[in-house]
Amino acid sequence: MSDYIVEAIKNGVWETLKMTAYASLYAYIIGLPLGAILYATDRGRLLANRPINLLIGVIVDLMRSLPFLILLVLLIPFTRWVTGSSIGTTAAIVPLTVGAIPIVARMAEASLCEVQPGIIEAATSMGASPLHIILHFILPEAAPSLLQGAAINVATVLGYSAMAGVIGGGGLGAIALQYGYYRYQKDVLWTTVILLVVMVMAIQQTGGLLAKLRRKS
Amino acid sequence: MSDPAIVYELQNVSKIFRNEGRDFTALRDVSFSIREGEVFGIIGMSGAGKSTLVRTLNRLTEVTSGEVRYFGRNLAELSARELRKVRRSIAMIFQGFNLLQQRTVIKNVEQPLRIAGVPRRERKEIARKMLTVVGLSDKEKEYPARLSGGQRQRVAIARALAANPKVLLCDEATSALDPKITGEILELLAKINREQKLTIVIITHEMSVVERICDRVAIIDDGNLAEVGEVTEVFRAPKSRAAKKLVFPSNPYDPSDKDSRLIRIAFDGLSAKEPFIADLVATTGRKVNILSANTKSVGGVGYGQMVLELPKDEDDREVVISYFKSKGLSISEVDEA
Numbered sequence: 001m002s003d004y005i006v007e008a009i010k011n012g013v014w015e016t017l018k019m020t021a022y023a024s025l026y027a028y029i030i031g032l033p034l035g036a037i038l039y040a041t042d043r044g045r046l047l048a049n050r051p052i053n054l055l056i057g058v059i060v061d062l063m064r065s066l067p068f069l070i071l072l073v074l075l076i077p078f079t080r081w082v083t084g085s086s087i088g089t090t091a092a093i094v095p096l097t098v099g100a101i102p103i104v105a106r107m108a109e110a111s112l113c114e115v116q117p118g119i120i121e122a123a124t125s126m127g128a129s130p131l132h133i134i135l136h137f138i139l140p141e142a143a144p145s146l147l148q149g150a151a152i153n154v155a156t157v158l159g160y161s162a163m164a165g166v167i168g169g170g171g172l173g174a175i176a177l178q179y180g181y182y183r184y185q186k187d188v189l190w191t192t193v194i195l196l197v198v199m200v201m202a203i204q205q206t207g208g209l210l211a212k213l214r215r216k217s
Numbered sequence: 218m219s220d221p222a223i224v225y226e227l228q229n230v231s232k233i234f235r236n237e238g239r240d241f242t243a244l245r246d247v248s249f250s251i252r253e254g255e256v257f258g259i260i261g262m263s264g265a266g267k268s269t270l271v272r273t274l275n276r277l278t279e280v281t282s283g284e285v286r287y288f289g290r291n292l293a294e295l296s297a298r299e300l301r302k303v304r305r306s307i308a309m310i311f312q313g314f315n316l317l318q319q320r321t322v323i324k325n326v327e328q329p330l331r332i333a334g335v336p337r338r339e340r341k342e343i344a345r346k347m348l349t350v351v352g353l354s355d356k357e358k359e360y361p362a363r364l365s366g367g368q369r370q371r372v373a374i375a376r377a378l379a380a381n382p383k384v385l386l387c388d389e390a391t392s393a394l395d396p397k398i399t400g401e402i403l404e405l406l407a408k409i410n411r412e413q414k415l416t417i418v419i420i421t422h423e424m425s426v427v428e429r430i431c432d433r434v435a436i437i438d439d440g441n442l443a444e445v446g447e448v449t450e451v452f453r454a455p456k457s458r459a460a461k462k463l464v465f466p467s468n469p470y471d472p473s474d475k476d477s478r479l480i481r482i483a484f485d486g487l488s489a490k491e492p493f494i495a496d497l498v499a500t501t502g503r504k505v506n507i508l509s510a511n512t513k514s515v516g517g518v519g520y521g522q523m524v525l526e527l528p529k530d531e532d533d534r535e536v537v538i539s540y541f542k543s544k545g546l547s548i549s550e551v552d553e554a
Contacts, residue, residue: 116313116315118311118313118315119315119317121277121311121315122309122311122315122316123328124277124304125275125277125304125307125308125309125386126304126305126308126309126328126329126332126380127300127301127302127303127304127305127329127332127333128301128332129301132332136328136331137317137328140317140319140320141317141318141319143319144319214319215319216318216319216360216361216362217318217319217360217361217362
């Protein structure tokens with residue numbers, strides 16, 4: 001491999017990490033509250049509200065059922081509106097975030113559902129408001145499970161980020177595509193694939209470890 | 218001295234659960250009151266409706282009809298905000314403890330104070346004091362998973378007491394614990410009742426729990442209030458079938474003839490001075506078969522009880538029964554054990 005490709009791969013690793021980190025962060029900022037709303041408005045829950053639950057549920061599932069590649073293309077105008085450009089690393093963060101939000105929401109909802117109903121009953125009997133119960137009883141109790149889910153979600157975003165290469169996003173995916181696929185440089189292709197695998201594993205292991213450290217029962 | 222204030226006044230409380238078109242009546246026209254400073258027991262078999270009943274006391278369950286008055290206020294009429302405020306004065310502990318597993322012991326105890334908006338420093342101070350009350354001051358940094366069942370319930374009690382409640386509801390709080398630990402928890406509750414004049418409501422299916430610390434008891438049978446009264450009175454002379462079943466000793470010998478009639482007699486420390494079985498034989502010449510006999514402390518008073526198999530002959534039976542009655546002993550028939 002020539003020097004400039006090694007340099008490009010180094011740069012690609014950095015770009016991939018940047019896309020994954022930002023997209024995951026934004027996806028959690030929006031997806032976690034959405035997950036909490038999905039959880040709390042479900043039947044028999046704290047703030048049971050069928051219309052809201054249905055509305056958010058349908059939107060989330062619609063977004064989730066769209067193949068990410070299609071979403072990438074569909075979101076080009078929106079991306080341009082948000083970032084001023086539709087190509088490059090920064091631009092890729094937008095579709096990645098949008099694609100990850102529904103996954104984060106559903107994963108978070110599943111984690112919150114694991115919290116023992118007795119905890120909520122105890123909190124209610126103490127005179128806590130629904131918001132207080134969610135923030136100070138349910139979320140802390142679900143924290144280990146949320147962390148476990150986060151590891152899976154971040155790894156998924158990383159995988160998606162490679163796909164962003166198709167529409168001109170940066171990162172390892174773009175390198176794999178341009179050098180490895182279009183130019184038949186098998187060594188570049190495999191190097192990027194191995195790097196991606198290692199990064200996914202590192203994320204999964206770190207998340208799992210954090211969840212384990214956090215879990216007290 | 219004036220009469221103690223009434224904490225709870227229940228009037229014709231009914232609860233019907235509607236589930237997919239099928240109605241289930243959990244409570245039917247239950248009325249009684251709970252006085253300030255007393256330990257009030259609510260006892261019944263599992264499925265009798267007692268857990269539903271205790272949940273009407275802090276409106277975790279809405280009543281279908283009737284009224285639950287808490288210091289004169291109808292709980293059903295409170296707004297969500299008012300209800301939350303009232304609930305802060307009604308603490309509750311549970312069979313499953315319901316502690317936050319991911320928070321330390323002290324953080325758990327702080328929870329009600331946090332809800333009440335007490336500043337952090339003060340919270341910690343109060344929580345420490347509460348942990349001292351329940352004898353766990355050395356465990357504040359532990360997580361609940363590392364504690365034994367009895368210790369977890371102590372943490373739950375500390376948490377319940379933290380916000381200085383007026384009432385403590387205990388929903389089968391000792392049912393998951395072994396007899397020795399149950400005794401310790403009950404002792405702790407009795408101490409808190411004595412020292413802080415805290416009104417305690419205890420839900421249980423075990424008569425032994427009621428006998429140990431309750432002043433008065435309500436017996437719930439299949440959604441109905443079967444009987445309510447002083448524990449000593451219910452123990453001595455149970456009126457309802459449910460009450461008789463509850464006070465009946467759990468392990469008498471089988472009668473020699475399974476068709477024979479059994480009676481249970483209860484007597485307090487005074488009558489115990491008389492050898493009345495011997496007297497019965499000497500005076501009337503009739504014999505009885507003792508199937509079970511024991512003594513226990515009920516509400517701090519020593520009581521004895523016996524289960525007797527009466528003679529087969531109808532006239533002999535009458536003689537025996539009237540003899541016991543003339544001696545002032547409380548007799549209850551045992552239709553089925």
